[in-house]
Every structure is written in structure tokens, then in C-alpha cells.
Amino acid sequence: MRFALLALTALLLAACTGGQVIDDSFSSRSQSSRVQxxxxxxxxxxxxxxxxxxxxxxxxxxxxxxxxxxxxxxxxxxxxxxxxxxxxxxxxxxxxxxxxxxxxxxxxxxxxxxxxxxxxxxxxxxxxxxxxxxxxxxxxxxxxxxxxxxxxxxxxxxxxxxxxxxxxxxxxxAGLIRWPDSAAVAREQARFAVALPDVRWFQQQLQQLGYSTPQSGELDKATRNVLAALQMKYRPARYDGEPDAQSAAILQVLNQKP
The missing domain is CATH 3.40.80.10 (Peptidoglycan recognition protein-like)
Structure with missing residues (x-):
């Protein structure tokens, strides 16, 4: 009876794999979800x-x-x-x-x-x-x-x-994403209000966060679009793609390692 069951299992496995018997009795520990x-x-x-x-x-x-x-x-x-x-x-x-x-x-x-x-x-x-x-x-x-x-x-x-x-x-x-601490943003915003970083700094910070961003040092349309995406997410009251102290502060806080 046991032999018959094993044979039936092998036949079913073969039918599912184009005739080749696949042994699934081992599983690698080195794997993860394809979803990133x-x-x-x-x-x-x-x-x-x-x-x-x-x-x-x-x-x-x-x-x-x-x-x-x-x-x-x-x-x-x-x-x-x-x-x-x-x-x-x-x-x-x-x-x-x-x-x-x-x-x-x-x-x-x-x-x-x-x-x-x-x-x-x-x-x-x-x-x-x-x-x-x-x-x-x-x-x-x-x-x-x-x-x-x-x-x-x-x-x-x-x-x-x-x-x-x-x-x-x-x-x-809900614990699903990080959010920039408002007090930390306020502190950094006051600092950046005195001296705003140049465009290349914004481009580097956006790229560090994850955005595909030009690294030209020029405030071109592509860079504005990326900055607008950040602003729309973290500061939706204004998302014109214009570099400013608050956007700089948000980037600085988000890119600081915990």
C-alpha cells in the first residue's frame, strides 16, 4: 500500500513537471520573497x-x-x-x-x-x-x-x-513607513533658511533617498519633477519643485541614519 502511494505521488509529480520527477524534500535556507x-x-x-x-x-x-x-x-x-x-x-x-x-x-x-x-x-x-x-x-x-x-x-x-x-x-x-520628525525638521529648516544648499546637494540627497535624479547641478525640469514628488509626499501643501529650506530639512532628516 505504501509503495503504491509513493508510486502515485511520483506519477503526479512527473505529470506536473513535463515528465521529470522533482524531489521537493529539501529546501534552501538562502531565499526570500521576490517582492522588494x-x-x-x-x-x-x-x-x-x-x-x-x-x-x-x-x-x-x-x-x-x-x-x-x-x-x-x-x-x-x-x-x-x-x-x-x-x-x-x-x-x-x-x-x-x-x-x-x-x-x-x-x-x-x-x-x-x-x-x-x-x-x-x-x-x-x-x-x-x-x-x-x-x-x-x-x-x-x-x-x-x-x-x-x-x-x-x-x-x-x-x-x-x-x-x-x-x-x-x-x-x-501604522508603522509602515518612516516619517520625518517635525521637531527635527523645524531645527534643520531654521538652519537652511540662513544658507540654502545648492542644486547639486538637493540632487544628491534625493538620489540617496531612492529617487532616480539627475546629478548635473542644474535645476532642470527633471530635477524639479523629482523634488515635486518628494514635496507631494511629505509636504503636500506646496509641491512646485522649487528648492527651499523646508524641503532641504525634510531630505536631511529622512537621510539621517537612525
Missing amino acids: YIVVHYTSTDLAHSLALLTQGEVSSHYLIGDSPATVYRLVDESRRAWHAGDSAWQGRTWLNASTIGIELVNQGYEQGPHAAAWQPYSEAQIEALITLLKDLVKRHELPIDSIIGHSDIAPQRKVDPGPLFPWQRLAE
Whole structure:
């Protein structure tokens, strides 16, 4: 009986591997999850259109979180690659589809008005559902703090999602990302108000934090876009990409080793 069971097991293994028997009785201790980061997006459209785009179109994400109700849809298995990041870079790694989990939140993004953009807020239920999902993903994939980033972080030259109304500080309060200490920022801001660093310093600090940033010493459009992405995340009241004392202070505090 035991021999028959072993033979049946071998046959099933062979059927699953194209005829070759694979022995799974050993497992290496030197391994980790393929997932290095989790990327947060907004969909720029409503739920029905979001589901159509992410299941029938050329883009996809692992998860989609609706707005009313805040249903969490799993669209791609975490073991497989979803097409959500595109041309992207973070902390020296590029083309991040292969090493990330993508989460889309149903949100219209913004409408451009005559004087300013009007952004759609996220619902409280959406953010609660997101934080619950993130905590589970971080635990299962054994991700370190600061592994959760926005689409605008990894592609600042072409993307602004999840936008200035996304509550990054709520994620920090949940222990998912670091947040610059306000007292430390105030101290550094007072110092930088006396003497603002040059553009090359900003470029170096942005690159150290993880952003793909020109290192030219010139305040070009690409550098402004990267600085605006940082500002939108940590100082959403003003994200014009202009170097200033508060942005310098935020960078300085975030880049200080604990």
C-alpha cells in the first residue's frame, strides 16, 4: 500500500513537471520573497472602468481597492508579474514590475481648473482597507519599513499618483513607513533658511533617498519633477519643485541614519 502511494505521488509529480520527477524534500535556507517593494497608484477613473482596464487591457495590478464600498479585488496572483510600474526606478533598481506588488485605488485623480488642480479625496474606508492589506503583505513578504512607495516616487517624470491627498502620514502612524520628525525638521529648516544648499546637494540627497535624479547641478525640469514628488509626499501643501529650506530639512532628516 505504501509503495503504491509513493508510486502515485511520483506519477503526479512527473505529470506536473513535463515528465521529470522533482524531489521537493529539501529546501534552501538562502531565499526570500521576490517582492522588494509595494507600489501605490490611483486609477484615474471609476470602479467599472478600472476593472475593465486592469483585467482586459494592457495594464494590470495585483490588487484593486474600490471606493464605495472599499472592496479589495485580487486581480493578479502575488507570485506573478503585474504590469503596473512601467519605466521605473527606485534605490538603483529599474523596471520594477518584476520585483513589486501593485495596488490601485479607485480614485479619479484630479481635474485641472482655471487656477489649480482639483484632487479627489480618498475615502476613510479605502485607506483602512489599504492599511490592513499592506500590513498583511509586509508581514508575509518580510519587507522592511519604507518598502511602500508611490507611482510618483518610481516614475516622477511621468506620474503623480497617488497624489497630494493620499495620506502617507497615516501609513507612518501604522508603522509602515518612516516619517520625518517635525521637531527635527523645524531645527534643520531654521538652519537652511540662513544658507540654502545648492542644486547639486538637493540632487544628491534625493538620489540617496531612492529617487532616480539627475546629478548635473542644474535645476532642470527633471530635477524639479523629482523634488515635486518628494514635496507631494511629505509636504503636500506646496509641491512646485522649487528648492527651499523646508524641503532641504525634510531630505536631511529622512537621510539621517537612525
